[in-house]
Amino acid sequence: MEDFRTCPTTGLKVHKPAELLIKINAVTSIVFLLVGGILALLLALTKMPAIHLLSSELFYRFLTLHGIAMLVAWIIFFEAAILYFTSAVLLNCRLAAIKIAWLAYILMLGGAALAAVQILLGNADVMFTSYPPLQAHHLYYLGVILFAVGAILASCVFFGTLVVAKQEKTYEGSLPLVTFGAAAAAIIAIVTLAHGAIIYIPTWLWALGVVDHIDAPTYRLIFWAFGHSSQQINVCAMVAVWYLLAAVTVGAKPVNQKICRTAFVLYILFIDIASEHHILVDPGFSAAHKAWNTGYFMHLAVLASMIHALAVPSSIEVALRKKGYTQGLFEWLKMAPWGNPAFSALAFSVVGFGFLGGITGVTFGTEQINIIAHNTWRITGHFHATVVAGTTMAFMGLTYVLLPLIFRKELAFPTLAKFQPFVFGIGVMTFAVGMMFTGAFGMPRRHWDFSFADAIFPIATDPTVMITLNIFGLGALLAVVGGAMYILVSVGTLLIGKNIE
Ligand code: HEM
Ligand SMILES: [Cu+2]
Numbered sequence: 001m002e003d004f005r006t007c008p009t010t011g012l013k014v015h016k017p018a019e020l021l022i023k024i025n026a027v028t029s030i031v032f033l034l035v036g037g038i039l040a041l042l043l044a045l046t047k048m049p050a051i052h053l054l055s056s057e058l059f060y061r062f063l064t065l066h067g068i069a070m071l072v073a074w075i076i077f078f079e080a081a082i083l084y085f086t087s088a089v090l091l092n093c094r095l096a097a098i099k100i101a102w103l104a105y106i107l108m109l110g111g112a113a114l115a116a117v118q119i120l121l122g123n124a125d126v127m128f129t130s131y132p133p134l135q136a137h138h139l140y141y142l143g144v145i146l147f148a149v150g151a152i153l154a155s156c157v158f159f160g161t162l163v164v165a166k167q168e169k170t171y172e173g174s175l176p177l178v179t180f181g182a183a184a185a186a187i188i189a190i191v192t193l194a195h196g197a198i199i200y201i202p203t204w205l206w207a208l209g210v211v212d213h214i215d216a217p218t219y220r221l222i223f224w225a226f227g228h229s230s231q232q233i234n235v236c237a238m239v240a241v242w243y244l245l246a247a248v249t250v251g252a253k254p255v256n257q258k259i260c261r262t263a264f265v266l267y268i269l270f271i272d273i274a275s276e277h278h279i280l281v282d283p284g285f286s287a288a289h290k291a292w293n294t295g296y297f298m299h300l301a302v303l304a305s306m307i308h309a310l311a312v313p314s315s316i317e318v319a320l321r322k323k324g325y326t327q328g329l330f331e332w333l334k335m336a337p338w339g340n341p342a343f344s345a346l347a348f349s350v351v352g353f354g355f356l357g358g359i360t361g362v363t364f365g366t367e368q369i370n371i372i373a374h375n376t377w378r379i380t381g382h383f384h385a386t387v388v389a390g391t392t393m394a395f396m397g398l399t400y401v402l403l404p405l406i407f408r409k410e411l412a413f414p415t416l417a418k419f420q421p422f423v424f425g426i427g428v429m430t431f432a433v434g435m436m437f438t439g440a441f442g443m444p445r446r447h448w449d450f451s452f453a454d455a456i457f458p459i460a461t462d463p464t465v466m467i468t469l470n471i472f473g474l475g476a477l478l479a480v481v482g483g484a485m486y487i488l489v490s491v492g493t494l495l496i497g498k499n500i501e
Helices: 016-047 056-089 098-120 138-167 177-208 216-250 255-268 273-279 286-293 296-322 341-364 367-373 377-405 414-439 463-496
Strands: 004-006 012-013
Touching: 012 016, 012 056, 012 286, 016 056, 016 098, 016 367, 016 377, 016 463, 056 098, 056 138, 056 177, 056 216, 056 377, 098 138, 098 273, 138 177, 177 216, 177 255, 216 255, 216 273, 216 296, 216 377, 255 296, 273 286, 273 296, 286 296, 286 367, 296 341, 341 367, 341 414, 377 414, 414 463
Parallel strands: none
Antiparallel strands: 004 012
16 A cells, blocks of 8 residues: 555545646646747737737737637636545555556657647648648648557556446445545546547648648538537536635535536536537538527536535535534625635636626627627637636646645745635736727727727727727736736746645
């Protein structure tokens, strides 16, 4: 049993090889967040007409790399760490197939690096979606494919570990809710990555010259079965992290676990179906087809999100009331541990995701509204509210739990850590709202020269846009500072944090 140590705080038995894999995946993800964050600053400054920093060439190149570094590398490396944590650590179990887990890591790192280098060399200015007929160098697609294969292997290691835990009876009763949520995320991941393979492999062959034609509408349809569904992995993993953070920070227990589990099952069954909201304005599909896809079934997934949105805050309220904060309606909220960054990050994640990300997503996914929101900054504002204010914020909160628990380090710069979720959270929510309003006044998405200074004919812009654009700019700067604080605290803790015995 020398492969295990017992955690003095939680009493959990921690498998050392699993711990090392959690560490390496988490650290790698933070490095990509740093890269993506620097690019975010450059992109945001280019969007401000008074600065207009980058050339058009670099703008689209860095936009591509920002999307890949953030939405693919930062999020999915961190999710690999979450999968190993919620299986091996939470179940007191050894990680199944350690070698496969390392292979998964190497494939993901190699794939991400290959894609990133191709982008930087100027061989892949195709943006996150890489819609044909835009074509990248074949090595770019190969990089994405290798990364996806690695991510599939990581999910398989997770399922293998669940089997080992069951066989070796390392936990009692049913699977913990957090692990159950992670399992839902991993199931969605397998379905998602299979679609990724179906679309990226032919596109790779097309770039190699083996296949002579990729049908653009078909590409868009299948790409989004992958591209949208991968956001559902993120939602599911984020919600699992919410339950974990609520339990760790205030001792919350969901009032009715069965309902929470049912909500995760609703995600598995229905959340991928609504992926066609990305092609609502495309020709080729009938209005009835689109309405079915993005209407009826999507709302079953939204139902699941609403269950979680009630279950998480209510469990926090119940836990805090049990601690004696029972005065009036809101004493519990006032007395919540706001100085604990794991808690404040959770609060920002729930509010940012629920109110800004979720509500706009459901609205923009409606056929009639989509036609006016499509390809404007309203969409960019929506998805920064979901993947940044929601998922990224939740993962930042989890970092503050993993640093003492897995890395066994005391937080370096505790004061900075205390304020970090507030700076980042307020920054992201501000810039996302700024994006949405600027989009509503006509700012196109993925557009280098919004003031149209280079256009042959003068184009009038609504003066209100300058106000909303400045709100975006202020929020973006604040978010960049908050992101830098997170990196300073996490990397600082690794380098100079005191060891916990
Ligand atoms: C400080 C934080 C961030 C800022 C200021 C920021 C800013 C921006 C800006 C200005 C754009 C270009 C929008 C356009 O004109 O089309 C953009 C695109 C994008 N961002 Fe961020 N971002 C941040 C963090 C993130 C994070 C953490 C993620 C993912 C987890 C993310 C995912 C994306 C994606 C997927 C795109 C679209 C790429 C494309 O169109 O191909 N961003 N971001
Ligand atoms: Cu989507």
